[in-house]
Amino acid sequence: MSGRAGAISRWASAAATGLALSLLSGCGLIGSAQELQQDAPQVMTVTSPAFGPGGIPALYTCHGAGQSPPLYWSGAPQGTKSLALLVDDAAAPITPRVYWLVFDISPDTTDVQAGVPPAGARQARNSAGAPGYNPLCPVGGVHFYRFTVYALNSVIQLPPGAPGLKTAWSAIARHVIARGRLTAPARPYRSGPDRADVKGQR
Numbered sequence: 257m258s259g260r261a262g263a264i265s266r267w268a269s270a271a272a273t274g275l276a277l278s279l280l281s282g283c284g285l286i287g288s289a290q291e292l293q294q295d296a297p298q299v300m301t302v303t304s305p306a307f308g309p310g311g312i313p314a315l316y317t318c319h320g321a322g323q324s325p326p327l328y329w330s331g332a333p334q335g336t337k338s339l340a341l342l343v344d345d346a347a348a349p350i351t352p353r354v355y356w357l358v359f360d361i362s363p364d365t366t367d368v369q370a371g372v373p374p375a376g377a378r379q380a381r382n383s384a385g386a387p388g389y390n391p392l393c394p395v396g397g398v399h400f401y402r403f404t405v406y407a408l409n410s411v412i413q414l415p416p417g418a419p420g421l422k423t424a425w426s427a428i429a430r431h432v433i434a435r436g437r438l439t440a441p442a443r444p445y446r447s448g449p450d451r452a453d454v455k456g457q458r
């Protein structure tokens with residue numbers, strides 16, 4: 257085992273239980289916004305070809321079509337058995353608002369295309385209570401959204417169907433060995449006839 261892989265493995269063994277508990281503590285479904293920033297090794301890179309200098313286009317928010325954005329990632333470490341994707345609002349002061357939680361993504365997957373979940377992956381319920389992607393919906397100024405990809409040392413085995421957010425995150429957090437994150441801003445846009453008022457994207 258390489259030095260880097262060994263370090264990641266040792267970190268995972270020591271921190272998995274504490275990480276899971278801390279992410280589930282505090283207010284809300286999965287803890288405070290600060291608790292979502294646990295110190296998992298950030299060795300992965302996450303990018304999106306859709307995000308420009310102005311941040312996240314309206315197409316991917318409730319002010320547009322409400323599609324999930326395309327994302328690309330790399331750098332999953334040795335020992336990765338599955339991946340998970342979490343999209344949340346970094347500006348949430350107490351309870352993080354989770355817009356998308358996808359798990360059991362194949363470790364060979366390196367992207368997700370716009371408007372569709374990764375093939376073969378499962379989706380948990382978002383903060384609105386619906387499975388799938390809940391369109392980002394910035395109001396009252398600029399919001400910064402986080403797109404975090406987690407490398408896991410196991411496949412998450414949960415009963416069929418869309419699990420609740422807390423249930424899914426508890427199972428995921430116990431197996432995190434690395435992560436990568438893209439943070440991008442979005443501002444309120446003037447709504448139009450194609451405004452998305454849906455709670456989830458199947």
